[in-house]
Amino acid sequence: MTPSIYLAPFQGITGVTFRNIYSKHFQGVDKLFTPFFTTINNELKLPTRKQAELGCSSENGVEVVPQILSKDADEIICFALFCEKQGFKELNWNLGCPYPMVANKKRGSGMLPYPEMAEEILQKVMAETAIRFSVKCRLGYFSPDEIFNLIPIFNQYKISELTIHARIGKQLYSGEPDLETFRKALSLLTVPVVYNGDIFAINDFERVSDCFPTINTWMIGRGLLSDPFLPASIKGLQLPSDRQSAIRQFTNELYLAYRKQLNDNPAVLGILKEYWHYLAESFDNPHKVFKKLKKVKRFDEFEDEIDSVFREYEWVGSEKLVKRSQN
Numbered sequence: 001m002t003p004s005i006y007l008a009p010f011q012g013i014t015g016v017t018f019r020n021i022y023s024k025h026f027q028g029v030d031k032l033f034t035p036f037f038t039t040i041n042n043e044l045k046l047p048t049r050k051q052a053e054l055g056c057s058s059e060n061g062v063e064v065v066p067q068i069l070s071k072d073a074d075e076i077i078c079f080a081l082f083c084e085k086q087g088f089k090e091l092n093w094n095l096g097c098p099y100p101m102v103a104n105k106k107r108g109s110g111m112l113p114y115p116e117m118a119e120e121i122l123q124k125v126m127a128e129t130a131i132r133f134s135v136k137c138r139l140g141y142f143s144p145d146e147i148f149n150l151i152p153i154f155n156q157y158k159i160s161e162l163t164i165h166a167r168i169g170k171q172l173y174s175g176e177p178d179l180e181t182f183r184k185a186l187s188l189l190t191v192p193v194v195y196n197g198d199i200f201a202i203n204d205f206e207r208v209s210d211c212f213p214t215i216n217t218w219m220i221g222r223g224l225l226s227d228p229f230l231p232a233s234i235k236g237l238q239l240p241s242d243r244q245s246a247i248r249q250f251t252n253e254l255y256l257a258y259r260k261q262l263n264d265n266p267a268v269l270g271i272l273k274e275y276w277h278y279l280a281e282s283f284d285n286p287h288k289v290f291k292k293l294k295k296v297k298r299f300d301e302f303e304d305e306i307d308s309v310f311r312e313y314e315w316v317g318s319e320k321l322v323k324r325s326q327n
């Protein structure tokens with residue numbers, strides 16, 4: 001069966017412009033997740049900027065799923081009603097964010113040690129909303145065992161899907177995903193489960209899909225940002241013969257779209273540098289590629305450096321990781 005692949009939410013990257021341009025240029029993704037929204041202030045009318053970020057419930061035929069980070073049931077309900085009105089079919093609740101500023105307030109993965117809090121919120125939200133309600137979490141915040149107290153709650157409230165990033169919050173991104181705890185959790189869950197964590201290349205996908213044959217849905221973050229062809233490669237779809245040019249076209253269009261969206265505000269360069277931090281990984285010399293772009297301060301400088309990146313370096317994609325692991 002063809003796997004389903006989701007673009008992971010990324011604060012600062014997977015905004016409306018990225019979702020639109022990415023899905024126009026690349027095949028293989030089945031859902032696009034927004035970065036998390038916060039402080040909705042229980043008002044059904046969102047500020048204009050947030051509304052613009054939620055203008056389209058699909059991009060080039062691919063469903064968009066908004067995400068909320070909150071520990072306030074009323075706030076979640078309000079956002080859910082707004083999303084419903086905008087035509088979205090699903091709302092995702094972030095129980096995975098590991099950053100201390102968030103987690104110390106029992107939000108994101110910081111709520112995982114407090115299952116009673118999650119239960120109270122789910123009970124209220126499920127009673128008052130009709131939109132599909134999914135959750136993205138980690139295995140725990142302090143300990144991977146925390147998920148076992150949450151599983152009966154997720155099962156009871158029949159959340160529409162549970163994406164698990166197989167790490168704990170305290171780890172941030174260090175170490176390896178804990179596949180054994182994920183396996184145990186999977187065996188106890190009766191809701192659809194999505195695997196997330198460290199799929200950087202096709203062989204990583206093959207490894208985890210061999211480990212978990214009952215899973216057919218995979219969320220990919222950094223691997224997809226580094227190699228936008230990865231979902232299509234995993235699905236065995238045809239890739240363009242000249243991938244370097246395809247990437248060039250994509251990045252040019254992304255650049256112009258951000259300039260338009262932000263009225264040529266120099267903040268565009270910050271956003272693009274953040275994205276190129278990942279994309280550089282798929283060139284033959286990531287360090288040098290990123291070094292070229294890191295310090296630019298003006299649009300003309302950025303354009304010149306991009307020209308030289310495509311002139312001097314070769315797009316090798318995530319296949320280089322496969323070759324490296326075979327050697």
Ligand SMILES: Cc1cc2nc3c(=O)[nH]c(=O)nc-3n(C[C@H](O)[C@H](O)[C@H](O)COP(=O)(O)O)c2cc1C
Nearest residue numbers: 008009010011035036094165197198199220221222
């Ligand atoms: C810079 C950054 C921003 C992120 N923003 C979000 C976010 O807004 N919501 C969320 O649920 N996860 C967020 N994540 C986590 C990713 O969605 C994903 O779960 C994580 O990167 C693991 O998947 P990967 O190994 O495929 O990258 C973020 C991660 C990073 C590194």
